Each structure stands twice: as C-alpha cells, then as structure tokens.
Amino acid sequence: MIERIIIETLVIGGVYALLAIGFSLIFGNARVINLAHTGFFMLAAYGLWYFMRQLGIGVAWAILITVPAVTLLGILAYRYLINSIREHHAAVLLMTIALAMVFQQLMLALFTNNYWAIDALIPGFTEILGVRVLNQQLLTLGIVVVVIVIVWLILAKTKLGIALRATAQDAEVANLMGISVPRTLMITMGIATALAALAAVAVAPIWTIYPAMWTPPLVMIMVVVVLGGLGSIKGAIIGAFIIALVEVSVATLMPSYSYLKVVFAILAMVIVLSVRPGGLFGIMFEEERL
C-alpha cells in the first residue's frame, strides 16, 4: 500500500511539478497568471495523438513537430494577446481562460467529443518493491527529472537564466542593466509553454485525451502553485509533491470517495494560506502586501 502510494506520488507529482514550474515561471517574470497553460498542454497531447495515430508518424518526429509548434503558438499568443494587457491581472485571467476555451472548442470541432489514447512508448511493467510499475510511468518520471534538471541548469548557470531571474526580481532595474525585458518575457513564455508541451509528451500515453482534459490538471497546478508560493520554482516542485501525495492517498485509501481529492487538495492550500498568506516559498512584493 505505502509503496504504491509513494510511486504514484512520484509520477503524478513529477507531472504536476513540470506544469507548475512553467506556470510559476511566467507568473514570476511577467506577473501573468496563465490559465491557458494547461490549454497548451492539451494542444500538445492532441498534436502527439494526431501525428502518431492519425498520420502514423514515428514517436520522435511527432515530438519534434509538436513541442516546437506549441511553443511557437504560446509565444505568439503572448506577443499578440497577453502582452498589451499584462498590467491588469483580471483582464489577463479572462483573456487566458478565453484562449483555453477557444482551444477546447476547436479541438471539439476538429476531433469530436471522443476519448482518445496513445499506446505506451515502452510497453510492459517492472516490479519495484513488489509493486507493478508500468514502464511508461518510469519513462514519465525519467522525462520529468531530466527536464527539471535542465531547467534548473538554465536558470542557475547560463546568462539567459540570470537575465530571467533578474527580471523576476525587479523588471525596471533589470532593464537598466541592459536586459531587454520584453524579449526576456517572450523567452520565459516560450520556456513555460515548452514545459507544458513536454509534460504532455510525458503523460499523454498514461492519461486519456479529450477536449476538457485541461481543467483537472489546471485546478491541481493552481493549488500547487498557490501553496508553494506564486513565482517560486522551489515552491512549485515541493507543492507539486505535497498535492500529489494528498491526491494519491485519498484515491488509494478511499477509492469510493475519490472525488474528494480536489476537496482535500484545496483544503491543504487553504490551511497553508491562512498560516502563510504568500504560500510556502512565496515572494511577496511590497505593493502586494496587505
């Protein structure tokens, strides 16, 4: 039982972490809450399914086409739709949710309201600690770890990463230091969307693909990011595993009440927020303090 919970937590937590890091990055840098984030995730999952199952292209090519295409779409959406209203956070929330709804309706119109699935990239299972783990789940975990390490390396070691973090801390001063803030923000949006697309690559074979598939993970990563602290990468990763643990334990220990997992996840968030209004590792800015 406990082994099962641990392994499931690692897999689901990893996926949430991938999604939440992207969500958190774009919030930290541009102060944009991108509710279309999982919309891009859904688009990438549909793209993979379309190229692999409908057109019969190989896995590698499908990934190579889908991820850059979705990333480009994210950058274009940011440039032409979000950038001009970035200052008003209610407008941004509305714009991004409208964008996600447009994506959902387009997928509904193109591929109907059916449930689709992709075959596992590596079939079969392995026994770890007496628990049967699908090889696909191990692959998912591997992708998640590699991507998180790469993102961390980019943020910590490269010049671009320093520019990103400087913009997140203070956009005006970063601008004075010769960093092109608009360009940095566009790159951030690109990285965030690419992370969402990679998360789709990691989980598309495990989850079913349908037009409304963006809402359940959106709720969860919202909870994760608010719990960990908006804009904090460390908070996003830790929050993702906490929420995944809550979700998996509820689903495993009370299978008949599995709908309660959202309730418990949100309860965890409310408790953390009432103790620390900025989340676990939140960065509170002077003008946002109560």
Next chain:
Amino acid sequence: MLRRLLNNLRWSVLPVPGRVIAIVFFVALFIFPLITDSTYYLYILTISNLLVIFAVSWDLLSGYSGQVNFGHALFFGVAAYSVALLNKYFGLQPWATIPIGTLVATGVGVLTCFPALRLRGPYLSLLTMAFPLMLMGLVMAFKKWTGGEFGIPGLPALAATKVGEYYICLVVMTVAVLIMWKLTDAGSKYVRTGLIFHAIREDEIAARASGINTIRYKILAFVIGGFFAGLAGALYAHILGTVGLSSLSMVMSFRAIIYVVFGGIVSIYGAVVGVYTLQTLLQFLGVGGTTFIGQNQILIMAIIVILILLFMPEGVAVWVRDKIERECPRCKLSNAAWRRECRACSAPLR
C-alpha cells in the same frame, strides 16, 4: 410626488441619451409579454434577468470593491443546491426555499471572508476560483444525496404560467439592480458604501489611514455579493426545475465575469448590457442549437471576449456611452454629445 417625478423625468432623464435608453429598455421589458407569448423567448428573457442579478452582484464585489472573485458560482450554486435539497427532503415550497437558499448563500459569503480577507490580488482570485470546485468534489462524492452528475430534478415551478414567472423574475431583477446601483453610487448623500468601495479598490492602505474599517466593508461586499448571487441561484433552480453541477462550474463563474467585462467593469449598466447582448442575443440567434451560432456559442463568446479585451478594454457599454454623452468640464453633469454647451451651467463643451 408625481409632479416631482415628472420634473425629474423632464430635466434630468430626457436630456441624457443613456438614461433615455435605460428607461425605454426597462419599459420594453415590462411590456414584452404583450407583444409575444412565445414561451421560448419568455424563457430566455427570464434566464437573462437572473443572470443580470448574478453578473451585477459580481460587479459589486469584484468591480467596485476590488475583491476579484473568480468563483462567484459558489454563491449561485450553494443557493441552487440548498433550494433543491430543502425541496427534496423537507418538501418546502418556493416561498420558503428561496429566502432560506439566499440566506445560506449569504452565510457562505461570510465564510469565504475568513481566508479571503487575508489575501489579495492573484492569490485571492485563485483561492476563490478553487471554492466552487471543492464543492463540486463534495457533490460528486456524496452522490446518494446530491444526485452527482445527474443533479436533482423535479423542483416545483415558481408560478403557474410562464408569463407569471417572467414577471416575478423581472421585478426581482429590477429591484435588485436598483438596490445594488444605489449601494455602489459614489455620489450618494445617504449611503457611504459606494464611496468606500471605490476607496478600498483604489488604495486600501489610504482608505484605512482615513479611518475606514476596511475589513468590515470587505465583509459587507462579500455579504451583498453572496446575497444577490444566491437570490439569482435560488430563483434559477425553480425556473429550470432542476439543479445540476453546471450551476457550480468554472464556466458559470466565468459567465458573470465575461458579461461584466464585455459591458464594462465598475458600471452597473455594463453588466446589464453584457448579459442582454451576449446571452440573450446569442440565444435568440442560436435558436436552441439548430443554427451555426447555436452550436458554437462558447467559441463565439470566447472570441468576442478576446477581441473586446484587445480593442475596447473599457467595455462596450462604456464605449457607447462615451460616444453619445459628454461630461461638462465645469459642473460634471452628463450631456448629450451633440450639445454645444452644458444644459445646466452653459459652459462650452468643446
């Protein structure tokens, strides 16, 4: 009394085109059943009137007092579900369920304050967005009592005829909108809430420094918002005859926001215009999902929202008002845009 009313009508309503349009619109709504008795159109307008209450209550809470609530469906859904449960298990009739449902929603409004008052900005929006989803989880988990995804059908109708229901909802809507309009009127001599809500939205610290107990007024905003959204939800349950998960869904919360932003945020009439153009017009054109517009309603609504945010961020109603009215630079009275001088102080308008 009557003379004063006529004087008001002559000197402060007729010269301002926006007010004339508002009066004509409400009169048209009241005589609408005389023109047609098609149950379909009456039904659409009844639903629209309830959505107006819902949207205006969101505008009061989020537009005026600045507590941007992304889960307004919470109040709506709580009221609808309490109405349905009261009717199903206690056999109560509409005259009892609607007040109780509204009060329950108001109580939920007070409860949301406890976490919501500690937060602001994006944290508040995301937290409030999560509440109705939490309730949806509860509804699904206790299917035995709540009916799960099938909802609770078989609620009694509000009145015997469709016309009766139409008039009940229309009168409730008019009264509710008038009350909320008065409560948010910043220039009012009798109620201070409008001015204080504006102050809290613009600068909470400054409002506090001026001796306003901002916590109390934020709770008041949540109570008023919860009360009216609950009223709309309770009536909606009886009009539809059934309560489902859709009354709690994220789409329901966003409908209020979409209508208000479309019409113009921080203006009561903006919400009314938003509902009547987006909801009513799309429904009339959609004819129950048989035409192209009917089948792609959500898509069209989403695209309209994106275009409005990009090109008319103030909202349609405010944009139109600025085209047909002009404020006098000296005495701040509104004038028709085609006048050369102010109607009261004859200052030149250009």
